[in-house]
Amino acid sequence: MKARDNPYRSERVEALAFRAEDFDWKNLEARLAAAKGRGAIVGPEGHGKTTLLLEWYARRTDAVLLRVKEGQRRLTSEQRGEIGKSRHLFLDSAEQFGWWGWRELRWLSRRARSVVITSHRPGLLPTVFTCRTSAILLGELMEELTGRIDEHATLCLWQQHKGNVRLALRDLYDAQAGIAGNPAHYWWQFLSARESKASMRWNWDDAFSSVSARWPIWSEFPFRLSWRRRD
Amino acid sequence: MKASVATERKNYRPGEEIRGTASWTTAIAPKTVELRLFWHTAGKGTRDSATVEALVFDHAQAQDTRPFAFSAPDFPPSFSGKLISLIWGLELVLNPGGTQNAGLVISPDGHEIELQSDVVISMPVPEKPKFPWGR
Numbered sequence: 001m002k003a004r005d006n007p008y009r010s011e012r013v014e015a016l017a018f019r020a021e022d023f024d025w026k027n028l029e030a031r032l033a034a035a036k037g038r039g040a041i042v043g044p045e046g047h048g049k050t051t052l053l054l055e056w057y058a059r060r061t062d063a064v065l066l067r068v069k070e071g072q073r074r075l076t077s078e079q080r081g082e083i084g085k086s087r088h089l090f091l092d093s094a095e096q097f098g099w100w101g102w103r104e105l106r107w108l109s110r111r112a113r114s115v116v117i118t119s120h121r122p123g124l125l126p127t128v129f130t131c132r133t134s135a136i137l138l139g140e141l142m143e144e145l146t147g148r149i150d151e152h153a154t155l156c157l158w159q160q161h162k163g164n165v166r167l168a169l170r171d172l173y174d175a176q177a178g179i180a181g182n183p184a185h186y187w188w189q190f191l192s193a194r195e196s197k198a199s200m201r202w203n204w205d206d207a208f209s210s211v212s213a214r215w216p217i218w219s220e221f222p223f224r225l226s227w228r229r230r231d
Numbered sequence: 232m233k234a235s236v237a238t239e240r241k242n243y244r245p246g247e248e249i250r251g252t253a254s255w256t257t258a259i260a261p262k263t264v265e266l267r268l269f270w271h272t273a274g275k276g277t278r279d280s281a282t283v284e285a286l287v288f289d290h291a292q293a294q295d296t297r298p299f300a301f302s303a304p305d306f307p308p309s310f311s312g313k314l315i316s317l318i319w320g321l322e323l324v325l326n327p328g329g330t331q332n333a334g335l336v337i338s339p340d341g342h343e344i345e346l347q348s349d350v351v352i353s354m355p356v357p358e359k360p361k362f363p364w365g366r
Contacts, residue, residue: 002345003274004316011278173275177313 001177007145008173013166016141018051020132028056028129035126037114040094042122043131046164049118050092052131056116063088074101080108087113095119133163141165142172232257234331236266236321241334242341243303249335253288253323254296261325264288268301269322274315291325308338312346 003009032039041049057065064086066079074097075083083089089109094117097105102124109115117125135151135158143149157168238251253266265287271280283304288297301321310317319335336343 001313002311002316003314004311004318006274008275009273010275011273014278170275177275179313 003177006173006176008169008176012145013169016051016144018048018055019137019140020048020129021134023129025059031128032114032116035128037112038125039114039116039128040122040125041116041118041129041131042120042127043118044120044163046161046166046168047131047133048165049131052129053090053092053116053118057090060088060090062086063090065090066092068093068096070096072096072101073098074104075108080104083108083112089115091115091117093118094124095121133158133165135159138165138168141169232325232328234323234325234328236323236331236333238321238333238335242336244339244341245303245305245308245337247303249301249303249321250299251321252296252298255291255323255325255328255331256294257325257328258293259327260293261291261328263324263326264291264295264297265324265326266299267322267324268304268319270307270309270317270319272315272317274312276315303337308344309336310338310344310346 041052043049054065057063064082066075066082066089068091070093083105089112091105094102094105115125116128119125122130135155138158139149139151139154142154153172154168157171158165161167161171232255234253234255236251236253238249243249249268253264255261255264265285267282267286268284269280269282272278284301286299286301288295291297307317309319319337321333321335323331323333325331338344
């Protein structure tokens with residue numbers, strides 16, 4: 001399948017609306033108000049924190065959104081300048097900040113009416129929402145994107161990725177496209193390679209390293225054996 | 232709002248002229264109307280896009296039809312693989328009003344280039360260092 005026809009392409013996945021079982025905008029705003037306008041959206045990676053933050057940001061006027069890159073320990077000079085311009089501050093990936101970076105942000109945003117951050121762990125600001133996922137949620141997203149649902153696949157993927165819906169959807173993209181990452185692809189590779197066995201030989205080094213690199217996933221072992229063309 | 236972008240055909244070679252008409256019907260006359268020739272990527276990764284050329288229609292009426300002409304750029308060509316597709320298009324932006332898109336194909340032969348993942352490219356495999364104790 002071509003990338004532009006893949007139902008799991010990034011533009012479609014990013015357009016999915018945030019959803020959760022116990023989610024309500026009124027309650028969320030009330031929790032933020034109760035926390036004196038300082039709140040954190042907490043949850044592991046791929047659980048919808050950024051999606052919720054972006055939707056919340058879109059609902060506000062006079063707001064600024066800052067995105068912290070991986071490994072960024074403090075605000076950049078551009079970001080420092082933007083903080084004072086708006087009444088509401090939304091900050092993604094606050095857990096990346098170091099001690100000094102976090103103190104600086106707290107100081108610069110002291111006049112802001114509200115500050116909402118996302119973080120992998122609680123404790124930086126009062127938690128206003130904890131993002132959770134489920135196999136049912138993954139199934140709902142799958143149904144919205146493709147119009148059909150595979151309960152077994154969603155459960156397997158959700159468990160395999162420990163609730164990380166983003167990674168599960170990427171695997172579904174691969175499966176739809178028929179490219180590496182999908183176990184079925186390795187099986188197909190194995191079958192097609194067997195047909196041209198004369199020009200191929202096993203490469204045990206590669207086979208071993210690919211298994212040991214992903215140590216506990218023994219279930220994938222038969223699919224991770226690789227072939228290399230004979231010189 | 233009703234808006235449409237019509238072109239003489241969908242497939243173009245670099246340097247060819249993309250001719251057509253942009254039409255719209257809105258409740259009030261839009262303040263600005265712009266037609267953009269752009270490309271964007273679609274697929275597994277982050278979406279990338281760029282506007283190559285833009286045309287502003289002055290004194291737009293609530294109901295209007297305007298002809299346009301762009302020159303098809305040399306690069307990048309329309310292509311599609313399993314991981315990424317590059318798509319050319321025309322975007323009519325009415326403010327206030329909304330947007331309307333029309334897809335195009337621009338490539339050397341006028342057809343979308345298909346990236347083949349099954350093609351085997353023979354490359355020399357570097358020899359691994361041999362350990363003194365043998366392996």
